[in-house]
Amino acid sequence: MTADPPAAENFELRNEFGNAEANLRFLSTPGMLPRGARILEIGTGRGALLRYLQQQGHAVQGTEVNADQIEESRRLYGALPITQVQGVSLPFPDGAFDIVLSFDVFEHIKDSDGHLEEVRRVLAPGGRYLLQTPNKWSNSVFETLRWRSFTAWRADHCALHSYGQLQRRLRRHGFEVTFHDVPVVTDFFRRKVTHYMGTPGRLLLAVANPDRLPLRFRTNFYAEARRS
Numbered sequence: 001m002t003a004d005p006p007a008a009e010n011f012e013l014r015n016e017f018g019n020a021e022a023n024l025r026f027l028s029t030p031g032m033l034p035r036g037a038r039i040l041e042i043g044t045g046r047g048a049l050l051r052y053l054q055q056q057g058h059a060v061q062g063t064e065v066n067a068d069q070i071e072e073s074r075r076l077y078g079a080l081p082i083t084q085v086q087g088v089s090l091p092f093p094d095g096a097f098d099i100v101l102s103f104d105v106f107e108h109i110k111d112s113d114g115h116l117e118e119v120r121r122v123l124a125p126g127g128r129y130l131l132q133t134p135n136k137w138s139n140s141v142f143e144t145l146r147w148r149s150f151t152a153w154r155a156d157h158c159a160l161h162s163y164g165q166l167q168r169r170l171r172r173h174g175f176e177v178t179f180h181d182v183p184v185v186t187d188f189f190r191r192k193v194t195h196y197m198g199t200p201g202r203l204l205l206a207v208a209n210p211d212r213l214p215l216r217f218r219t220n221f222y223a224e225a226r227r228s
Helices: 020-025 046-055 067-075 112-122 136-149 163-172 187-207
Strands: 038-042 058-064 082-086 097-103 122-134 174-178 220-227
Touching: 020 046, 020 122, 020 187, 020 220, 038 046, 046 058, 046 067, 058 067, 058 122, 067 082, 097 112, 112 122, 112 163, 122 136, 163 174, 163 220
Parallel strands: 038 058, 038 097, 058 082, 097 122
Antiparallel strands: 122 220, 174 220
């Protein structure tokens, strides 16, 4: 079970692109984020989640590849601890974090094996990698409709995984994996589907809500991967 996001209005969910509301609901699962945890967020974007976690009393660090996004985070929230990176290397010592987060990031990382090696390295023993990434099968259909092309989106979404593929890849890198039931059909989700698919998409949601599907068929996977 997942709890409702606390203080969602302070997280500025309406101004965030992506699955921010559902992501915060995942993090609000009881026991998911121990008090005072050392947290690394990979792919901070404009820094809203990092700021929220900092306000909750966690020791946070972030990484981001886009310098413009880092600059925007400083304009919005001040001097957040965000480091610009290139590739999959993480500029932190071994075992530096209790929790590593990535939301809507994993599917963009071509070297997903190298990424997972680095995540495991910077996690303390028993630490957890909490990630959200779209389902390969449903996202392939959506991106094809969105881009109106079978190929244009593939360079950006270069590491899409099915449920089984994600589970096996995480296990190969020494993680014990649990998938969580997190509803994703938020107002943002409905607007996105309507924007790109019009009335047929809205009607499809009404009769085939993906939140009612078994976890392996969901549009987005929420995985808790514990370093063994």
